[in-house]
Amino acid sequence: MKDKVAALLTEALDRLIEDGLLDASQKKPVHVENTKDPTHGDLATNVAMMHAKAAGMPPRVLAEHIIKALPASPDIVSTDIAGPGFINLTLAQDAAFAPVLQCLDQGEAYGHQQTTDEAWQVEYVSANPTGPLHVGHGRGAAYGATLVNLLKARGHRVEAEYYVNDAGRQMNILAVSVYLRYLEVLGEPIVFPRAGYQGEYIETLGQTLHTQAGTSLHHSYALISQHLPADDEAHQDAYIDALIQQVKEMLGDQWMRPFQLALQSILDDIHADLGDFGAHFDQWFSEYSLVESGAIESAIETLKQGGHLYTKDGALWFRSTDFGDDKDRVVRRDNGETTYFASDIAYIANKFARGFDRIIYIWGADHHGYIVRIKAAAQALGFDPERIIIRLVQFANLYRDGERLQMSTRSGSFVTLRSLREEVGRDACRYFYVMRKADQHLDFDLSLATSETKDNPVYYIQYAHARICRVFEGLADAPYDADRGRANITALTHQDELDLATAIGRYPETVMKAADSLEAHVLCYYLQELAADFHRWYNGTRLLVDDLDTRDARLTLAQAVRVVLHNGLTLLGVSAPQSM
RNA sequence: GCGCCUGUAGCUCAACCGGAUAGAGCAACGGCCUUCUAAGCCGUAGGUUGCAGGUUCGAUUCCUGCCAGGCGUGCCA
Structure with missing residues (x-):
């Protein structure tokens, strides 16, 4: 409807240009918006103010000319000039209810746009497979999964990926940690390294390794630790690297056993965890595959050909400062190993090679320093950095009964995503994580998330959905007649009913806006408002009245509200229960 | 020091990319259940949008400076 009205206004502007009141070169795009105040009609536009200067007349005078030039339309009942020069438009009653019928016609597809033919990739979570996901990963998972849904609804082809x-x-530290626990099972008097991975799951993996390999990987801990440096605060990194080196040498080909076991089982766990959370991936992309395929070497070679690399202090550097970075970055260390950043370069090249129009990275906010260098690398490789979109997700602070929960990741005492889901449920989890703008801090109130009151937005919205479902039960005497409802819908005159119709009409543009701006939270706010509109109506107006024309008209409206609530919640990964 | 982000009601947050009287929820106070789920609704109160300038018909939004907070600033991942 907005588009329709905008087209009419554009036509009006064209007429004014013909009449010489306005210069064609001064024409600006017409912007039509929903009014906040019902006394301002249904739609409003600021075209008169936008063009006042160019036309050389006061906005209100220009507004009069525009209205005079406006082509007649059955949709528009009246126009009005208000304030500094707004043109307010009131829509015809049946036009106001048109979205309701459209919503019911389209059902689950309502809010989904036509296919755009754009290919997008969303890479998210991508947590190191060194342990179970914790609550810090949860927000990225919820946000990413919702974004995938939104972009698909927007009509894009979307591929979700986990790096x-x-x-x-x-990974080596992980493997050696598991190996030491394995030795422990065999009765070796090990001393666990400071920098090793703590946590029960490491011990469990050690036991599993024992079950699988028996004593075949047994080496004396006394021999292993023979020539190691001191494991104190200052040297713990050197210590564990030496330990890894030692174990690798002693195990030889067998080194991959603890390594593979740890990687595989943790990855399986993450996979299952995310699946239960409703976060699904089309692709699990292995960094190691970049090493194996030679992609890293060839990316480095490409940069070298382009003259973007130089050697200093025995290391190989990428001149990222040529592309706006603060300092240059190492791609190959003096010990010959490539850096994590080198993998990233090969990875971005791989993404571009796969032909995505848009490449989205979702990172924790602590990674913001990497944005410039990734784009620099893409540019140096000859790709368009504009196609890379990096979204940062701020951390969430957990509160229970007003108290902030402390988490430490290394000690192994972190709160896992799984335990959070068990405590508050998937629905509340998914909703709370995305209800705020992703790049802002989030206070996640566990007490609120589990409370069954209207204060909890998840229950509030779900309750509206359940209420509607219940209304439709028990109509056996006089079944709901959809045709009768549709035929009588324009007879609904309550302000609450008009508000609901307008709200339903705003749903598709809300989804579109959320998708285009990559801001999932606007959908949460929308659904809360729609639920509030419904609850207000439900409280003040009885739906099941004796007059069947009115009753079915109201049921039709309620049904459309239900469809929108269902569709919106589905995009958020939240269930829409029939009863509560 | 430099870079990025944030600052809106007592609290947690919105504000349709510059629009009309800055909106919700919580907390506070006062009302509404013999009628479809009170897991709900209605009302009252609450603001110098961090501060100071600038841009223009018009600024929470854009620009500059300052103040306060967060994050980053590895040959870690």
Whole structure:
């Protein structure tokens, strides 16, 4: 409807241009918006104010000319000039209810746009497979999964991807941690390294390794630890690297056993965890595959050809400062190993090679320093950095009964995403994580998330949905007649009913806006408002009245509200219960 | 020091990319259940949009400076 009205206004502007009141070069796009105040009609536009200067007349005078030039339309009942020069438009009654019928015609597809033919990739979570996901990963997971849904609804082709960091030093630390626990099972008097991975799951993996391998991987801990440096605060990194080196040498080919076991089982766990959370991935992309395929070397070679690399202090550097970075970055260390950043370069090249129009990265906010260098790398490789979109997700603070929960990741005492889901449920989890703008801090109130009151937005919205479902039960005497409802819908005159119709009409543009701006929270706010509109109506107006024309008209409206609530909640990954 | 982000009601947050009288929820106070789920609704009160300038018909929004907070600033991942 907005588009229709905008088209009419554009036509009016064209007429004014013909009449010489306005210069064609001064024409600006027409913007039509919903009014906040019902006394301002249904739609409003600021075209008169936008063009006042160019036309050389006061906005209100220009507004009069525009209205005079406005082509007649059955949709528009009246126009009005208000305030500094707004043109307010009131829509015809049946036009106001048109979205309701459209919503019911389209059902689950309502709010979904036509296919755009744009290919998008959303990479999210991508947590190191060194342990179970914790609550810090939850927000990225919820946000990413919702974004995937929104972009699909927007009409884009979307591929969701998880980047598996299975090639770095952290994985070696993990493997050696598991191996030590394995030795422990065999009765070796080990001393666990400070920098090793703590946590029960490591011990469990050690036991599993024992079950699978028996004593075949047994080496004396005394021999292993023979020539290691001191494991104190200052040297813990050197210590664990030496330990890894030692164990690797002693195990030889067998080194991959603890490594693979740890990687595989943790990845399986993450996979299952995310699946239960409603976060699904089309692709689990292995960093190691970039090493194996030679992609890293060839990316470095490409940069070298382009003259973007130089050697200093025995290391190989990428001149990222040419592309706006603060300092240059190392791609190959003096010990010959490539850096994590080198993998990232190969990875971005791989993404571009796969032909995505838009490449979205969702990162924790602590990674914001990497934005510039990734884009720099893309540019140096000859790709358009504009196609890379990086969204940062701020951390969430958990509160229970007003008290902030402390979490430490390394000690192994962190709150896992799974335990959070068990406590508050998937629905509340998904909703609370995305209800705020992603790049802002979030206070996640566990007490509120589990409360069954209107204060809890999840229950509030779900309750509206359940209420509608219940109304439709028990109509056996006089079944709901959809045709009768549709035929009589324009006879509904309560302000609450008009408000609901307008709100339903705003749903598709809300989804579109959320998708285009990559801001999932606007959908949450929308659904809360729609639920509030419904509750207000429900409280003040009885739906099941004796007059069947009115009753079915109201049921039709309620049904449309239900469809929108259902569709919106589905995009958020939240269930829409029939009863509560 | 430099870079990025944030600052709106007592609290947690919105504000349709510059629009009309800045909106919700919580907390506070006062009302509404013999009628479709009170897991709900209605009302009252609450503001110098961090501060100071600038841009223009018009600024919470854009620009500059200052103040306060957060994050980042590895040959870690």
